[in-house]
Amino acid sequence: MNNTALKQVWDLPVRLCHWSMAILVPVLWWTAENHEMTYHRYAGFTLLGVLVFRIYWGFFGTHTARFAQFIQSPARVMRYASVVLQGGAPPVFGHNPLGGYSVLLLLGLLLTQVGLGLFAIDVDGFDGGPFADYIAYDAARLMAELHEVCFWLVVAAVALHLLAIIAHRLKGHNLVPAMIHGKAPADHDIPVYPYLQTRFAIGVILAGMLVWAVISASPY
Numbered sequence: 001m002n003n004t005a006l007k008q009v010w011d012l013p014v015r016l017c018h019w020s021m022a023i024l025v026p027v028l029w030w031t032a033e034n035h036e037m038t039y040h041r042y043a044g045f046t047l048l049g050v051l052v053f054r055i056y057w058g059f060f061g062t063h064t065a066r067f068a069q070f071i072q073s074p075a076r077v078m079r080y081a082s083v084v085l086q087g088g089a090p091p092v093f094g095h096n097p098l099g100g101y102s103v104l105l106l107l108g109l110l111l112t113q114v115g116l117g118l119f120a121i122d123v124d125g126f127d128g129g130p131f132a133d134y135i136a137y138d139a140a141r142l143m144a145e146l147h148e149v150c151f152w153l154v155v156a157a158v159a160l161h162l163l164a165i166i167a168h169r170l171k172g173h174n175l176v177p178a179m180i181h182g183k184a185p186a187d188h189d190i191p192v193y194p195y196l197q198t199r200f201a202i203g204v205i206l207a208g209m210l211v212w213a214v215i216s217a218s219p220y
Contacts, residue, residue: 007186009094009178011062013200017054018179021047021110025154037127041218045211048114051107053207060199063191064093070100077101093186102164106157113150118214120144130218 024047031040058067072080080097095103121128121140132140168175178184193199 005185005187006183008182008189009064009184009186010182011065011190012182013053013057013061013203014065015179015182017050017057020050021106024050025110025158029151037122041129044114044117045215047110048214049207049211051111051114052210053203054107056203056206057200060203062193062196064095067100067104070095070097071104072097072100093188094190099164102157102161106154106161109150109154109157113147113154116143116147116150120147130214 024043027043028040028047031037031043057065063069077097077100084098092099118129118131119135119140120143121132121137122144123141125137125140128140128144132143135143165175175184
């Protein structure tokens with residue numbers, strides 16, 4: 001790869017999703033810890049919209065945003081991991097094979113976290129997710145307990161993600177600026193597919209409609 005020329009690697013929607021999640025996770029923690037449940041729900045609904053859009057964009061976005069680009073076979077992941085353990089961390093256009101599975105892990109945990117929150121309810125049985133009334137109280141309390149457990153799994157996954165970024169930085173690969181301005185040393189820019197703006201608009205509308213449907217079901 002060219003070590004000096006900066007090329008477009010991450011599109012704006014990917015970067016917006018990334019930093020939205022980075023902001024919303026601590027906001028959700030703070031609002032829960034301080035019993036600001038109205039704001040907690042708003043942040044949760046926002047996170048749901050971001051996740052739905054990111055999944056959509058994983059199929060219809062630009063090259064490096066697509067799951068098909070960064071989800072590699074287990075064999076390739078093992079080969080890449082062995083190279084990393086031997087002291088090498090070759091730069092990759094987009095997510096590396098390990099990073100691709102890290103993205104899947106974080107998306108899966110966050111989706112699980114939001115999903116559990118939709119059915120969770122507090123001990124008093126008054127304050128809960130929009131779907132808590134559709135299940136028994138004991139089941140809703142179980143969802144609340146699992147919601148808390150899942151949060152710490154999210155924290156662990158985020159910690160691993162940060163450690164990986166630090167490890168890359170120590171090896172001379174600073175990944176953070178690329179997720180800010182979208183550019184990194186590369187031989188070519190991300191391929192731009194036709195009708196990308198239309199696809200973006202469709203994704204926003206779909207995510208918004210789903211979140212609106214969830215909010216409409218909420219009695220709170």
